[in-house]
Amino acid sequence: MRVLCASLVSFVVLVSHAAEAPPKGNLLIAGGAVRADNADVWGRLVELAGGKGARIAVMPSAAGNPLRSGAGLVAILNKYGAQAFAVPVAVRLKGRDYTRDAEDETLAKSIREAGGVYFSGGDQGLITKALVRPDGSRTAVLQAIWDVYQKGGVIGGSSAGAAIMSSTMYYEAKTVLGTLSVGVNDGQELAPGLGFVGKDLFVDQHLLARGRFARMLPAMLKKGYKQGLGIDENTAIIINGKREVEVVGYQGALLLDLSLASTNSQEKDFNLSNARISYLDHGDRYNLLTRQYTPSADKAGGKLDPASPFLNEQVYSADMLGHNTVLVMMEKLINNARDTAIGIATAAPGDPREDLGFEFKLTRDAESVGYESATADAYTILNLRMDVRPLKITRPWYQ
Structure with a gap:
């Protein structure tokens, strides 16, 4: 599965891309296993892309069967009022050359004219392999996706499509306990993502369903992240340009804060003191910059004594x-x-x-x-x- 290790060093160039104006758009990051009947998540994606009739480019690059996955996601989004279309840029798409497709200006133009882009689940390494050039620069299709985000559109993704939102993502991860036991390394367990969420926030998915909050800790310490958000299945977080987070869908997200955390260097095995852990439920809002929390409507006035x-x-x-x-x-x-x-x-x-x-x-x-x-x-x-x-x-x- 080492589809990106050969280009690991060059991928750092992607994460360190030339300075750009802060994006005007939104991110919709789902924790995986989003059901077709989850109107909260799909409806918000369509709304953020421009509402009924919005054009949404579906990127099935991570999928084991890109043709089937792309068609299925297009059908779901159209059910909620979008005019979605699949973009045929995928390593596993039979009969096509993904390196050529990723540089196709016609495909790039169709994405640039859309109000949103959505990445499917699967293998996140296949996304970066398909969309990042060997020298670490953006392909024409990836630049078009960034253009959508820059001008005010929405970038969404679930599972693998959530992992690539960070500047660092899990790649060849061990079990959750294994990551604590033997640590994480660049080019093995960790690899660069596409960085839509910026460099100051680590994102992980399938969080509560798979107990992954613990594997966030060594990754965050290794890469210097102070904040991390882990999103549960059938749930999404929306992050706007003001770094305000809103939780939508079935359950919620765990927020990890390592700002005041420390480790004991005398202890050879993993250890951590004074980390902070929070749970944001559906409907809650949280500002990552000010750390201000706004409860959902049903929790207003429900502060515990x-x-x-x-x-x-x-x-x-x-x-x-x-x-x-x-x-x-x-x-x-x-x-x-x-x-x-x-x-x-x-x-x-x-x-x-x-x-x-x-x-x-x-x-x-x-x-x-x-x-x-x-x-x-x-x-x-x-x-x-x-x-x-x-x-x-x-x-x-x-x-």
């Missing part, structure tokens, strides 16, 4: 990286008389370090705030402290 907690119970999990586990623990902790929660993650057979596990400690302190929905069993949780330390795992003495 820490002096009157609903629960008084221990919060613990032996499967911290399980499906939705971190969110369940955060929800229990924010409305609890107790101020700490402990989650454990241990290696599976075949992981690179079967003797290594990790303890995740969540702490509710004076900076932590919670909001509760008046209409559903839903919370927003802001600024829990998170500390991670390694554990030595002893295997059974018998075979």
